[in-house]
Amino acid sequence: MAKPIESVNEFVIKFANVNGSGSASANQMFAKAILRMGVPVTPRNIFPSNIQGLPTWYEMRVSEAGYMGARGGVDIMVAMNPQTWDQDVASIEPGGYLFYDSTKPMPRSKFRNDITVVGVPLTEICNREYTDARQRQLFKNIVYVGALSALLDMEAAVVEGLISEQFRGKEKLIEPNVKALHMGRDWAQKNLQCPLGIRLRRADKVGDRIFVDGNGAAGLGAVYGGATVCAWYPITPSTSLAEAFTRHCRKLRVDPATGKNRFAIVQAEDELASIGMVIGASWNGARAFTTTSGPGISLMQEFLGLAYFAEVPAVVFDVQRGGPSTGMPTRTQQSDIMSCAYASHGDTKHVLLLPEDPHECFTMGAQAFDLAERLQTPVFVMLDLDIGMNERLAAPFAWDDSRKLDRGKVMTEAELEAGKEFGRYLDVDGDGIPYRTYPGTHPTRGAFFTRGSSKDRYAKYTEEGRHYVDNVQRLLKKFETAKQLVPGPIARQARQPTRLGAIFYGSTSPAMAEALDRLAEQGVHLDTLRVRAFPFSREVEEFVAAHDRVFVVEQNRDAQLRALLTIECGIDPARLVPILQFDGSPITARFITEAIADKAAAAKVMPFRKVVS
Amino acid sequence: MTYLAKPKLHHPALPTNKLGFTRRDYEGAISTLCAGCGHDSISAAIIQAVFELDLPPHKIAKLSGIGCSSKTPTYFLGNSHGFNSVHGRMPSVLTGANLANRDLIYLGVSGDGDSASIGLGQFAHVMRRGVNMTYIVENNGVYGLTKGQFSATSDKGSASKKGLQNTDSPVDMVSMALQLGATFVGRSFSGDKTQLVPLIKAAIQHKGAAFLDVISPCVAFNNHAGSTKSFDYVREHNKELNRLDFITGRAEITVDYAPGTVEPVTQHDGSVIFLRKLDAGYDVHDRIAAMNVLQERQSAGEIVTGLIYLDPEPEDLHAHLATVDAPFNTLTEKELVPGAAALAKINAASR
Numbered sequence: 029m030a031k032p033i034e035s036v037n038e039f040v041i042k043f044a045n046v047n048g049s050g051s052a053s054a055n056q057m058f059a060k061a062i063l064r065m066g067v068p069v070t071p072r073n074i075f076p077s078n079i080q081g082l083p084t085w086y087e088m089r090v091s092e093a094g095y096m097g098a099r100g101g102v103d104i105m106v107a108m109n110p111q112t113w114d115q116d117v118a119s120i121e122p123g124g125y126l127f128y129d130s131t132k133p134m135p136r137s138k139f140r141n142d143i144t145v146v147g148v149p150l151t152e153i154c155n156r157e158y159t160d161a162r163q164r165q166l167f168k169n170i171v172y173v174g175a176l177s178a179l180l181d182m183e184a185a186v187v188e189g190l191i192s193e194q195f196r197g198k199e200k201l202i203e204p205n206v207k208a209l210h211m212g213r214d215w216a217q218k219n220l221q222c223p224l225g226i227r228l229r230r231a232d233k234v235g236d237r238i239f240v241d242g243n244g245a246a247g248l249g250a251v252y253g254g255a256t257v258c259a260w261y262p263i264t265p266s267t268s269l270a271e272a273f274t275r276h277c278r279k280l281r282v283d284p285a286t287g288k289n290r291f292a293i294v295q296a297e298d299e300l301a302s303i304g305m306v307i308g309a310s311w312n313g314a315r316a317f318t319t320t321s322g323p324g325i326s327l328m329q330e331f332l333g334l335a336y337f338a339e340v341p342a343v344v345f346d347v348q349r350g351g352p353s354t355g356m357p358t359r360t361q362q363s364d365i366m367s368c369a370y371a372s373h374g375d376t377k378h379v380l381l382l383p384e385d386p387h388e389c390f391t392m393g394a395q396a397f398d399l400a401e402r403l404q405t406p407v408f409v410m411l412d413l414d415i416g417m418n419e420r421l422a423a424p425f426a427w428d429d430s431r432k433l434d435r436g437k438v439m440t441e442a443e444l445e446a447g448k449e450f451g452r453y454l455d456v457d458g459d460g461i462p463y464r465t466y467p468g469t470h471p472t473r474g475a476f477f478t479r480g481s482s483k484d485r486y487a488k489y490t491e492e493g494r495h496y497v498d499n500v501q502r503l504l505k506k507f508e509t510a511k512q513l514v515p516g517p518i519a520r521q522a523r524q525p526t527r528l529g530a531i532f533y534g535s536t537s538p539a540m541a542e543a544l545d546r547l548a549e550q551g552v553h554l555d556t557l558r559v560r561a562f563p564f565s566r567e568v569e570e571f572v573a574a575h576d577r578v579f580v581v582e583q584n585r586d587a588q589l590r591a592l593l594t595i596e597c598g599i600d601p602a603r604l605v606p607i608l609q610f611d612g613s614p615i616t617a618r619f620i621t622e623a624i625a626d627k628a629a630a631a632k633v634m635p636f637r638k639v640v641s
Numbered sequence: 642m643t644y645l646a647k648p649k650l651h652h653p654a655l656p657t658n659k660l661g662f663t664r665r666d667y668e669g670a671i672s673t674l675c676a677g678c679g680h681d682s683i684s685a686a687i688i689q690a691v692f693e694l695d696l697p698p699h700k701i702a703k704l705s706g707i708g709c710s711s712k713t714p715t716y717f718l719g720n721s722h723g724f725n726s727v728h729g730r731m732p733s734v735l736t737g738a739n740l741a742n743r744d745l746i747y748l749g750v751s752g753d754g755d756s757a758s759i760g761l762g763q764f765a766h767v768m769r770r771g772v773n774m775t776y777i778v779e780n781n782g783v784y785g786l787t788k789g790q791f792s793a794t795s796d797k798g799s800a801s802k803k804g805l806q807n808t809d810s811p812v813d814m815v816s817m818a819l820q821l822g823a824t825f826v827g828r829s830f831s832g833d834k835t836q837l838v839p840l841i842k843a844a845i846q847h848k849g850a851a852f853l854d855v856i857s858p859c860v861a862f863n864n865h866a867g868s869t870k871s872f873d874y875v876r877e878h879n880k881e882l883n884r885l886d887f888i889t890g891r892a893e894i895t896v897d898y899a900p901g902t903v904e905p906v907t908q909h910d911g912s913v914i915f916l917r918k919l920d921a922g923y924d925v926h927d928r929i930a931a932m933n934v935l936q937e938r939q940s941a942g943e944i945v946t947g948l949i950y951l952d953p954e955p956e957d958l959h960a961h962l963a964t965v966d967a968p969f970n971t972l973t974e975k976e977l978v979p980g981a982a983a984l985a986k987i988n989a990a991s992r
Contacts, residue, residue, distance in 0.1 A: 063992075236988075236992075237992075238988050238991035238992055239991055239992065240991045248987065251977075251978075251979065252978055252979065252984070254972075254974065254977040254978060256740075256741070256969040256972065256977065257737060257740045257741060257969065259733075259736075259737065280979040280983060281977070281979075283965050283976075286965065286966075287963075288963050288964060288965040288966070289962060289963050289964050289965060290964075290965050290969070290972060290976055290977060291964075292740045292958075292959075292962045292964055292969070293962070294736070294740070294770070294958075294962075296733065296766070297762055297763070297765075297766040298762065300730060300733065300763075301730070301732075301733040301736075301762075301763055301766060302733075303733075304726070304727075304730045304732075304733025304734045304736075304737065304763070305733045305734070305736050305737035305740070306737060307726075307734055307737060308704070308724070308726075308733065308734035308735060308736060308737025308738035308739075308740075308741070309737035309738060309740050309741040309969075310737070310741075311724060311734070311737075311738060311741075312702070312737070312738040312741035312742050312745075312970055313741055313742065313969075313970030314737075314740065314741030314742070314969040314970045316737060316740075316741070330727050330730075331727060331730065334726065334727050424988040425984050425987065425988055426981070426984070427978075427980060427981045427984045428981070429980050429981050431974075431978075432974055433973070433974050433977070433978070465722075466722075466742075466970055467699075467702045467721070467722030467738070467742070467745060468699050468700050468702070468722070468742065468744070468745050469699070470699060471697055471698070471699045471720065472699070472720055475699060475719070475720050475721055475722050475723075476722065476723075477714070477715055477722075477723040477724075477725065478722070478723065478724040478725065479724075479725040480725070480726070480727060481725070489715070
């Protein structure tokens with residue numbers, strides 16, 4: 029038997045449940061209780077494309093050191109689902125713990141001898157106490173939380189406090205839940221050795237951070253970004269973004285005097301209509317967005333080309349999931365980078381923002397509207413399921429009340445009246461960005477025809493090559509301007525000078541931070557650059573130029589950001605080494621560490637080969 | 642088709658409307674459609690209607706999809722913003738535009754390919770939502786720009802110019818609009834300006850989803866014997882339900898009619914439509930009866946025209962969504978951004 033794992037405040041606990049069994053709220057309460065003890069925890073919901081009956085998991089990374097990426101491996105498995113028993117038991121680290129419902133005896137062959145098995149007769153306890161089938165099911169979840177709270181040495185008062193919060197307004201539910209909690213806790217304390225080798229201890233590592241999901245944060249960002257029109261079509265994993273916008277608008281955007289709404293949310297008939305409405309509203313001077321995932325992006329392609337070519341602002345939140353086609357709707361990937369960067373037929377390029385966590389989902393969610401209107405073009409905010417649908421500890425949201433919405437270059441009635449020259453596609457400032465007018469501005473000046481066909485600087489239809497070239501070259505200049513406006517990359521220097529670098533983005537961030545520490549322990553030092561937007565600014569090119577080899581860490585098969593780097597910056601692909609995890613689970617520090625360590629070791633041999641060649 | 646620029650000068654004695662505009666002020670660029678195209682007659686009817694309604698041209702937004710019909714917004718209302726969007730998707734762009742500024746008048750111009758084929762879904766949903774607009778389908782039963790393929794409104798059994806027989810059943814957009822909840826539904830004929838102009842005026846004044854199916858023969862590809870969308874065929878099979886003689890604002894009603902033949906219909910905004918009945922038993926407020934009459938007449942080989950259905954108390958999308966009266970595009974940080982204090986509360990609730 030492997031030595032039982034001993035650890036305080038550093039472990040992975042995973043709950044294996046059945047979808048629809050009511051486990052989600054109990055598990056979330058458990059995570060929050062750990063946070064309330066001042067210990068950072070990062071939960072991840074691993075769920076099927078299903079409403080009821082299929083397996084679902086809730087994995088929590090508990091880390092006083094502050095690591096928030098998926099680690100890989102499980103230290104404590106709470107195996108509540110017979111369907112997945114074998115794989116759940118197999119996934120436990122040697123020396124780990126298996127917590128299970130011991131009501132029915134299990135054959136010895138179903139266990140492993142290198143783990144500690146902790147059985148609690150949950151069904152028996154519940155059946156003794158409750159007669160109603162649904163109650164038996166729901167309270168079983170609370171009973172196991174109670175038992176675990178004893179096994180992990182958690183403070184009962186913290187969990188009780190959370191129960192009170194959760195049932196605020198439904199007070200009569202508090203007492204039975206607290207009772208169920210103590211049934212589990214008391215049984216464990218009486219019958220089992222508490223605590224286990226793995227346990228919790230109060231700390232102060234949470235600080236003022238908030239615990240929120242990225243979709244919710246992005247929806248709030250859209251409120252602060254001044255969006256008034258949301259047109260969307262339900263699709264996993266983006267639906268909760270539109271729902272969050274709706275929820276926040278109902279609280280924050282109702283005119284107190286009239287009770288009327290300063291927002292319009294339309295559930296469209298499909299993604300084509302969603303983006304069409306966004307383009308129509310933005311053309312007419314409102315801030316509008318849609319929220320979708322990969323299949324929706326595919327459907328929106330034609331409209332995105334229109335918005336690019338006719339220069340209409342649009343904000344698209346793409347909460348990426350596993351592709352292609354229906355792919356893995358409830359699994360995560362960063363695989364829409366290419367299809368968004370070059371969305372639509374013909375020569376197009378689009379602005380992408382790449383948030384790492386809910387905090388950036390909020391800030392970039394708001395900023396996207398300024399950028400879309402300033403640049404008069406679609407802007408994509410590229411979330412993924414991992415940051416979109418999971419709660420994450422993040423820096424609190426912040427807002428500067430002196431901040432104004434940047435409505436971009438809009439010619440006013442007064443300017444038109446004063447005789448200012450208006451050419452819808454005329455580059456007056458040399459930044460490639462022309463002026464626009466809102467419909468209805470002036471009785472006789474400033475009207476123009478918006479079209480997806482080629483036009484001259486004054487919006488007049490033309491198929492003359494020189495006008496076409498003039499226009500699309502200006503669009504390139506505008507894209508150059510975008511480089512200065514989008515959020516810049518964030519560099520981190522290794523503890524010692526190195527010729528190795530790594531580029532990563534989005535939800536890879538926490539796993540990368542941990543991998544860097546592990547690699548440094550092994551003597552592999554890397555400078556890193558977290559890319560936060562496309563187009564890439566000069567710093568990105570400089571970073572690559574300053575290193576012999578740059579690992580590009582991504583969650584897709586085809587190294588899409590690496591491809592963008594080679595296409596847009598003319599970088600020799602040989603210098604960009606892809607590190608790719610794309611199985612649908614969030615990228616782990618273990619994976620990154622091993623992959624980079626391997627390739628770095630191989631690279632050490634390279635200079636010799638170079639000499640030979 | 643001509644490449645000559647349209648002269649800006651006009652006769653000094655041209656009549657002006659209440660705003661001081663002449664009819665010419667509502668014109669657009671010169672049409673590039675074929676000489677004699679029904680669509681140009683519809684453009685002329687739109688110009689006439691807007692002129693007669695005394696509407697400031699810049700307060701109208703004209704939106705279209707792709708196709709011959711969708712090109713026409715260039716040829717009328719040159720001082721209005723226009724949006725030639727993508728094929729079959731004008732309804733969604735118009736919906737978004739309408740949400741952004743409820744104070745403008747929205748004119749959606751489409752064709753039978755744009756609305757009945759590629760855009761059937763968006764056509765259906767914009768009607769369902771009750772977007773305040775005038776949606777005109779310039780229906781010629783044929784793809785003109787791609788030279789003569791059948792469209793989804795081509796009648797079963799009708800012949801193409803090349804002699805092919807259409808074997809598919811047609812989409813009747815009027816029946817669909819009725820079924821989907823449009824609150825103003827009419828059909829007219831590009832060759833009958835006296836019927837068409839008042840219908841467009843009434844549709845523009847209607848504060849809800851107004852749909853007009855205007856049969857508009859394609860002189861190049863669908864005006865031959867065997868076509869059911871030719872000038873001759875439509876004239877011979879036209880079954881007029883009524884005529885809209887006058888539409889007024891809140892002006893005094895001074896015209897006398899023989900009792901029983903005219904029905905004054907007051908719209909929600911106070912304007913009155915005088916409906917001269919040609920079919921005495923037809924009730925323009927009865928949606929189900931309208932559907933029955935359409936089916937009956939259609940099976941008798943007739944094309945029903947006139948005002949087919951009118952809901953005098955329509956509700957539009959803004960009412961459904963309970964939006965503020967001020968256009969969204971006039972709202973600022975003050976009304977839209979909740980500020981740091983509200984954010985601090987959200988932070989506090991997220992720990």
